[in-house]
Amino acid sequence: MSVPGLEKALRAAVRGDVDFGAAQRGVYAYDASNYRQVPLGVVKPVSPDDVRAVVALAREYGVPVLARGAGTSIGGQAISPGALVLDVRAGLGALAADAVDPGERTARVGPGVVLDALQRAAAPYGLRFGPDPSTHSRCTLGGMIGNDSCGAHSVAYGRTSDNVRSLDLLLPDGTELTVHGPRTAAERAALLRAPGRAGEIYRALHALSEEHLMTLRQDFPTLPRRGSGIALDALLPERGFDLVRALVGTEGSCALVLGATVALVPRPARTELVVAGYADETAAAEAVVELLPLRPLTAEGMGADLIRSDAARERLPKGGGWLFLEAEAGEHARAIERAVRAQGAAVAVVADAAGQRALWRVREAAAGTATRGPDGQEAWPGWEDSAVPPQRLAPYLRELRALTAEHGLRGTPFGHFGEGCLHLRLDFPLDTPADGRFRRFLTEAAGLAVRHGGSLSGEHGDGQARAELLRLMYPPEVLALFARFKAVFDPGNLLNPGNLVDPRPLDADLRQPGLPRTLPLADGARRCVGVGACVADDPAAVMCPSYAATRDERHSTRGRARLLGELLRGTVTGEGPITDGWRSREVLGALDLCLSCKGCASDCPVHVDMATYKSEFLHRHYRRRLRPRAHYALGSLPRLLRLLHAVPGAGRVASRALRVRPLAAAARVLAGTAPERPLPPIPARSFTQTYRPCPSPAQPVLLWPDTFGNHLDPDVLEAGAQVLTRLGFRPLLPAGPVCCGLTQVSTGRLDAARRTMARTLGVLARTSADLPVVVLEPSCAAALREELPRHLPDDPRAAQLAAKVRTFAEFLDEHAALEDLPPARAELRGALAQTHCHQHAVLGVAADERVAARAGLDVRRLPPSCCGLAGNFGFERGHHEVSVASAERVLLPALRAEPAARVLADGFSCRIQIAQLADGRRAMHLAQLLRELLP
Known part of the structure; x- marks a missing residue:
């Protein structure tokens, strides 16, 4: 096979993207499993014709093909060594305007x-698709069909296979056919008379069924979540020769799906969530059996070890294990609540939609939370998806617990208890x-599940993780029928x-070996x-703005983490697509569009902090x-601005020069910044040059003169000092220049950042007594609280300073009597608030919300999203397009929708982005807003 020849042929035949480069191959070498399989290349088709062309060329060159959706498969079935990967999300992800037929x-x-x-x-018609995996925000219908996905509501609405009416298929030989669900006897007879390749397929499958009726009737266990193997029993005459059911769940190993007709179910007008607390998850598993006759819409179970948030714990009733029982609002919910109380369980009923969403997010995050134990130990999939009849779940769970202890393993189970499906990492x-x-362990656990009448997989499929173990669940003659069924559709094993x-060994191709732990x-x-x-x-989340703008997996948090792993x-x-180590241009290219917004540090279920990893990579790459x-x-911006303001009159001269277009353009060239991005104006003097604290017996506080406020927007610090003074405090300044080092950290100049931080600690050592440190710039507060102790772990002063840092809102919330403020005038009360990304990720906004409420303000916080400027990112060459696209996700549309609203943005970057992209609209800091209210 000529790889360059295939690549050239694909580029000529396919309108979508074709990429055989090291970066894409590294990104697509993984799914959500334990395995790593490097593909030959990645194709992103933009139409069914592209898929047809890829399959034809793959057949000609003898290359395997793997169609993949979001790549969240846990069994390893979304990766394939040396294959052409078809990423169908972008080009085949549009819904037609008339896609939904509400009548049918x-x-x-x-x-x-x-x-x-x-x-x-479907929602405007009062309809929904029944199955809803926890990955509903990114999983594709093609992937759900491949795995026969289920989700929390399948206890009421069934699995994907129960909700697919027909499949439009492309076979490796180019044949296209549409298969349907159960057929009548007359329809089955007509299929057997069909001409051509389609008729051959129907007759071969009919023969398979007729020759093995007893095997198909006796050797396939009956349980709600039988996800392992191929559902050949669907071919039985009493099942209507249901080809849809037989093909759903075959993991893309028999045919490629070009389209599907799926069934929709009525959406309840209102629901309530009945949360029941039990002693532990085993008690919850026992209790659920009594509740199933009440037909709850969900019957989800989880244990206490997966609840890591104090806020989540406060919402839950007392217990060590819980059932999440959704019901239609009203009598249905009351009946389930009564039944739970009759069991003696603690109960919480959540009727408001926001409260329900908050609890469902806790459950949906469990797939990520379960990857780390409470003590931080790593936990992996492998046996995360077994299922047994619900009546057997409690004894199965007890025996599985004993088996894990016998092998010295730990993990916390959760899952779809109403259908006997258990997730366990x-x-x-x-x-x-x-x-x-x-x-x-996997072999013994498989035997245990089978003894309880269960399935190795309940919804995630088999893949490499479990296919080898199917021999424990099915006799040899059934495994032979699986091979025969695949060969009917894919005789060339393409x-x-x-x-x-013919599965690969379950302990081969693991991704963990070769990954050092020391960095x-x-x-x-x-x-x-x-x-x-x-x-x-x-679009309404901070993570990951560059992926949202580019829709390229390389620019997602997940893609970057995988490339770092390949590095x-x-x-x-010395093996893999990336072999040039820290000099890798592929990794540099992927990280270049990382905004270092830190959204992933909080929004990622496993808290991958790509901003930190980017800094470390840049540090090593440019060493x-x-x-x-x-x-x-930009990395030396604090020092440059300090030198500029140290020269009398230089600030005024610089500000005037930047208003002259040729001089401003020259300055951008000299600084290496984006030509599309105006440099911010520079005031004549810095805040520290003009501020003089008033002698007062009031309580002293240390006001942090951050670089952005001190040298670029001094009115913010001035407002902060005035508000603190009027509220009875005496703001003091450090004894010399201080800096958190953030600009050096974000550009990967870590040695310089550590020197800056050490000098700052020395200055503060000369400053007066042990005072709270009030920081008005969120990014600096986050850096002092998190980056400082991380980079100077051996200096006890770093941790001491981090503990004293307070945002402006946090300090007021803890120490100020805001209730004594005069009532705000109506025109001063309202504001739209944009949350700085680092505040979202590290600090939170709870104090800001309390301060606004106590001060009588009507602050409406925009959904979390990155403004797109993100410190130095938006000023760097090549980033302007992504910067603007990030702002267009939430921020700019919200501002356009309310052109007269006042805007609150504590972050300097956010205020600059708003001023430059929202027609000069001025955003203010909380300190400036409060200053207006104070006499």
């Missing part, structure tokens, strides 16, 4: 349609799989080979488990090398 309660979907998009389209020693413990049929970057590469929250189809693996083992000019200009 159906929808026509392509394989790349994201579930949430379908739900939004365990701290397998996957760095050293040669000791055999991984294989021994589609996703090595999964359901912060290794933590990111290991920590990311691929659940894909960063590629969600949701480290190549450095250690003893020339950097881009912007790294010097």
Whole structure:
């Protein structure tokens, strides 16, 4: 096979993107499983014709093909070694305007349609798609069909296979056919008379069924969540020769889906969430059986170890294990509540939609939370998806607990208790799989599930993780029928080979070996488990703005973590697509569009902090090398501005010069900043040059003169000092220049950042007594609280300073008597508030909300989103387009919708972005807003 020849042929035949580069191959070598399989290349088709062309060329060149949706498969079925990966999300993800047929309660979907998009389209008709995995914001209908996905509501609405009416298929030989659900006897007879390749397929499948009726009737266990193997029993005559059911769940190993007609179900007008608390998750598993006759819409279970948030714990009733029982509002919910109380369980009933969403987010995040134990130990999939009849769940859970203890493993179960499906990630020693413990445990656990009448998989499919173990669930003659069924559709074994049929060993191709633990970057590469929250189809979240702008997996948090993993693996083992280590241009290119917004540090279920990893990579990549000019200009901005303001009159001259277009353009060239981005105006004098604290016996506080406020927007610090003074405090300044080092951290100049931080600690040592430190700039407060102790872990003064840092709102919330403020005039009360990304990720806004309420303000906080400027990012060359696109996600549309509203933005970057992209609109800091209220 000629790889360059295939690539050239694909580029000529396909309108979508074709990429055989190291970066894309590294990104698509992973799904959400334990495995790593480097593909040959990645194709992003933009139409079914592209898919047809790819399959034809793959057949000609003898290359396997793997169609993939969001890549969140946990069994390893969304990766394939040496394959052409078809990422169907972007080009095959649009819904037609008439996709939903409310009369028939159906929808026509392509394989790349994201579930949430379908739900939004169906909602105006009072309809929804029944199955809803926790990855609903990014999983595609094609992926759901491949895995036969379920989700929380399948206890009421069934699995994907119960909700698909027809499938439009493309076979490896180019044949296209549409298969349907159960057929009448007359329809089945007509299928057998069909001409051509389609008729051959129907007759071969009919023969398979007729020759093995007894096997198909006796050797397939009956339980709600039988997700393992191929549903050949659907071919039985009493099942109506249901080809849809037989093909759903075959993991793309038999045919490619070009389209599907899916059923929709009525959406309840209102729901309530009955949360029941029990002693532990086993007690919850026992209790759920009595509640199933009441037909709850969900019956989800989880244990206490997965509740890591105090806020979440406060919402839950007392207990060590819980059931989440959704019901239609009214009598249905009351009946379930009465039944739970009769069991003696603690109960909380949540009727408001916001409260329900908050609790469901806790449950949905469990797939990520479960990857780390309460003590921080790593936990991995492998046996995360078994299912047994619900009546057997409690005894199965007890025996499974005993088995994990026998093998010295730990993990916290959760899952779909109403259908007997259990999710459990365990701290397998996957760095050293040669000791055999991984294989021994999975083999014994599979035997345990089978003894309880269960399935190795309840909804995630088999893939490489479990297909080898199907021999414990099915006799040899059934496994032979699986191979025969695949061969009917794919005789050349072109589609996703090595999964359901002739599987690869379950302990081969593990991704953990080769990843060192000694570097912060290794933590990111290991920590990311691929659940894909960063590629969600949701614009109202901070993470990940560059992916939202580009829709390129390389620019997602997950994609970057995988490339860092490939870098480290190549450095250690010398194998893989990235072998040039810290000099890697591929990794640099992927990280270049990372805004360092830190949204992933809070929004990612496993808290991958890509801003920190980017800083470490840039530090190593440019070590003893020339950097881009912007790294010097923007990274050294605090020092440059301090020198500028140290020269009398220089600030005024610089400000005037920047208003002259040729001089401003020259300054941008000299600094290496984006030509599209105006440099911010420079005031004549800094805040520290003009501020004089008034002698007073009032309580002293240390006011932090951050670079942005001190040298670029001194009125913010002036407002902060005035408000503090009027509220009875005496703001003091440090004994000399101080800096948190953030601009050096964000540009990867970590050695310089540590020197800056050390000098700052020295200055503060000369400053008066142990005072609270009030920081008005959120990014600086976050850096002092988090980056300072991280970079100077051996200096006790770093942790001491971090503990004293308070945002302006936090200090007022803790110490100020805001209730004594005079009532605000109506025109001063209202404001739209944009939250700085670092505040969202590190500090939170709870204090800001309390201060606004106590001061009588009507502050409406915009949904979390990055403004797009993100410190130095928006000023760097090549970033303007992504910067503007990030602002267009939430911020700019919200401002256009309310052109007269006052805007609150504590972050300097946010205020600059608003001024430059919202027609000069002025945003103010909370201190400036409060100053207007004070006499």
